[in-house]
Amino acid sequence: MGQSFAPSRFAVLVVEDDALLRAEAVDLCIEVGFTTYEARNADQAIRLLERHSEIRVLFTDIEMGGSMDGLRLAQAVRERWPPVAIMVTSGRRKVTKEDLPENGLFFAKPYPPGDIVKALNGIAAQVMG
Amino acid sequence: MTLHAKLGADVGRTGSLRMVDLFRSHDWGATLLGRRETWPAVLRTTVELMLASLHPMCVMWGPRRIFLYNDGYAKILGARHPSALGLAGDEVWPELWDDLVPLIDRTFNGESFAFRDQPLTMTRNGFEEQVWYDFAYSPVRDERGAVVGLLNVTSDCTARVVAQRERDAAAERLRASEERLAALVEASSDSLYSMSPDWQEMRTLQGRGFIANADAPSVRWMDEYLFPEDQAEVRDRIEQAVAKSEPFEMEHRVRLADGNAGWIFSRAVPVRDQAGHVTEWFGMAADATARHRAIEQLRESEAFMRGVLAASNDCIKVLDLDAKLAFMSEGGQRVMEVSDFNAVVGCPWPNFWEGEGNVAAKEAIAAAQAGVARGFQGYADTMKGNRRYWDVQVSPIMGTDGKPERILSISRDITDLKAAEEARAVLAQELAHRMKNSMAMVQAIVTQTLRQARSMDEARAAVGQRLSALGRAQDILTRSNFTEADIHDVVEAAIAPHRVAEDRIVWAGPHLVLTSQQALGLSLATHELATNAAKYGALANETGRVSMTWRVEDGAFAFDWIETGGPPVTPPAGRGFGSKLIERIVASYFDGEGRLDFDPAGIRFRLTGVPGGAAVEA
Structure with a gap:
């Protein structure tokens, strides 16, 4: 795989209300080579998506303050931006395939960083495919 | 004289003088006495006296004991009359003669004899009857003092003998009756007492061991036998009985022979004289202490059970076999917020439950009807509509035949427990989440540090x-x-x-x-x-x-x-x-x-x- 895609055309949006966890998730994505945006809630995330069309991956926590939680955000993103790949994480609940938009991925907290890296690279490969 | 008047009334023959006629018409010449004119003066006098008497009399005259008698005696002779007149004694009484001769001879020797209450069977009125006579043999002497005859003066003492016998029999009956009464009293464990007509005085009391005897009449019997606090009530009942002359009947407390309090069932009846005045009250008192204590214990036990039921915050109910509400404990009415039990009595109990609880309640009833206890938990509203979560145990109450007779249902309000359980579940969930979150933070700190x-x-x-x-x-x-x-x-x-x-x-x-x-x-x-x-x-x-x-x-x-x-x-x-x-x-x-x-x-x-x-x- 590697990093044979243009970062400007391919970005990840990290949505996480805990600043520490968000900082680590952002670092992880940057480390893999993605342009990375961060939001602390769904409302900020929607605003970023509206402004940055290069966002192709939504990596969101479920439990957050604000107008909607991560699962509703994922549904909303799938409806408004169908091509955006969905990655969801939670420490609270077990999420099944039925809770997620089609092809959505779930990672239980705390997640192994390698799994995230692998998933991001997989998505990048498909998008670039 | 009363006696004669009575006899006269009985005999009633002073006017007929039949024997006088017989004497006049009798052929005395053909007898050993000879013609009447030839009779010695003493014989004539004796005969006249005899004939004039209302007492039955007879005379035996001379060595051959010639038999003469009056009207009264004729009745004693029965069938021997009138042929016996003028016959020799042994001809009149051939069957008795041997027995009579010694006495007759002794009379002729100057002795007098009296025989009282001699039984005779007489046929005076066409049928045989038992009569009693007194006989008095006395010698009749001539002017020289020699005994020439025997005068037998008799009197019918049947009435006296019968009266005496009746008295004796009555006395015997009375004695037997008293003996039976005494035996009855002896056999009974009841106390006996007698009171003055106004109950002021206790005349006797046989305590039979459980209460003290009263050997002498006492006007202080109330203080002796009753506790002060009971006296007024007993006195009221006595006054009622005395006022109406009706039997006194009361179960009341007494001081027992050992000084402790006991109970008697006392009943007394007024005893009246011939004029109908109450002369005394006679009563019996049964020792009711044991029964009363048993009743008291039962009452205490019932009160205890009632207290337990009332104290419990469990809703304790008894249902009919068809699950209709028959009883609800006081505490149960409290927790179920029942203000009027009559409003819910008879209601089918499963109707208090909705949804799953209704199904579970019906299943529990079916199990109890089959003799098996069952429990379940569920929501039900109180009568005021407050939603509560209950832990319910439904059990059959077995009858003496070993079959379910009624159904016991005990519901405990575990709303708080249920809420606590739910809160605990929420907390456990929250803790798991926080732990995951902490681990995620640790992971971030470690990764960031390592970077x-x-x-x-x-x-x-x-x-x-x-x-x-x-x-x-x-x-x-x-x-x-x-x-x-x-x-x-x-x-x-x-x-x-x-x-x-x-x-x-x-x-x-x-x-x-x-x-x-x-x-x-x-x-x-x-x-x-x-x-x-x-x-x-x-x-x-x-x-x-x-x-x-x-x-x-x-x-x-x-x-x-x-x-x-x-x-x-x-x-x-x-x-x-x-x-x-x-x-x-x-x-x-x-x-x-x-x-x-x-x-x-x-x-x-x-x-x-x-x-x-x-x-x-x-």
Whole structure:
């Protein structure tokens, strides 16, 4: 795989209300080579998506303050931006395939960083495919 | 004279004089006495006297004991009359003669005899009847004093004998009756008593062991046998009985022979004389102490059970076999908020349950009807419509035939328990989440530390210290259910491992509640600042000082870390995780900003934002 895609055309949006966890998730994505945006809630995330069309991956926590939680955000993103790949994480609940938009991925907290890296690279490969 | 008048009335023959006629017409010449004119004067006198008497009399005259008699005696002779007149004695009484001769002879020798109550069978009135006669034999002497005849004066004493016999029989009956009564009294364990007509005086009392005997009449019997507090009631009942002359009947308390209180069932009837006046009251009293104690114990036991039922906050119900409500304990009515049991009695009990509870209640009833106990839990409303969660046990109440007779249902309000259980489940869920979150934070701290570390040793020390700071903050949060903490506690715990001398690190500020994230963040920031100060700042020499102050002004929070007296400060070449933590991450927890100022006189850090749980999501 590697990093044979243009970062400007391919970005990840990290949505996480805990600043520490968000900082680590952002670092992880940057480390893999993605342009990375961060939001602390769904409302900020929607605003970023509206402004940055290069966002192709939504990596969101479920439990957050604000107008909607991560699962509703994922549904909303799938409806408004169908091509955006969905990655969801939670420490609270077990999420099944039925809770997620089609092809959505779930990672239980705390997640192994390698799994995230692998998933991001997989998505990048498909998008670039 | 009464006697004669009575006899005259009985005999009633003074006018007929039949024997006189017989004597006149009898052919005396053909007898041993000869013609009447030839009779000695004493014989004529005796005969005249005899014939004139209303007493039955006979005469035996001369050596041949010639038999003469009057009207009265004729009846004694029965069939021998009238042929017996003038015959020799042995001809009149051939069958008795041998027995009579000695007495007759002795009379002729001058003795007198009297025989009382001699039984005879007479046929005076056409049928045989038993009669009794008195006989008196007396000699009749001539003018020279020689005994020439025997006069037998008799009198019918049947009436007297019969009366006597009746008296004897009556006396015997009375004696037997008294004996039976005595035996009855002896056989009975009841006490006997007799009272004066007005009950003022107790005349006798046989206590039969359980109450004391009264050997002498007493007017103080009430004090002797009754407790003061019972006297009025007993007296009332006595007065009623006396006023109406009706039997007295009462179960009341008495002083027993042993001095203790006992109970008697007492019944007395008035005894009247011939004129109908009450002469005394006769009564019996049965010892009812044991029965009364048993009843009292039963009552106590019932009261006890009632008390238990009333005290219990369980809703204890008895249902008919068809599940209709028949009884509900007082405590049960309380918890079910039943104001009028009559409004619910007879209602089918499963109807109190809705949904799953209704199904479970019906199943439990079916099981109880089949003789099996069953329990379930479910929601049901009280009569006032308050929703409660109940733990229910339904059991059959077996009859003497071993078959279910009724159904016992005990419901316990476990609404609070249920709520606590639910809260516990929520808490467990929350704890699991927080634990996951903590692990995620640990993972982030470790990963971030490793990313910035120049060596494994440095990384090991930094990870250890940062996790330790996180742990101390968790300790404080644990006290408050993980949701909040006071800023004083947070600062004190965070700085504790770094304190050198008492006065070199000081802090001041108002009490302020921080959210759990703010508490964790401020702990980590304080730790980073203190660690840096110990290495390069105010705590690296012997004189430097650190001051922490915070305040809230117009809803804005500000925290200042100010170092003074340390070695001169030179800004670091690069920013590590520590800087990122205190400037960006912790500031985010306060929805504010963090600014690190490398003033040569000492490092300063200012954190601004929104205090407490009031953090606003942007």
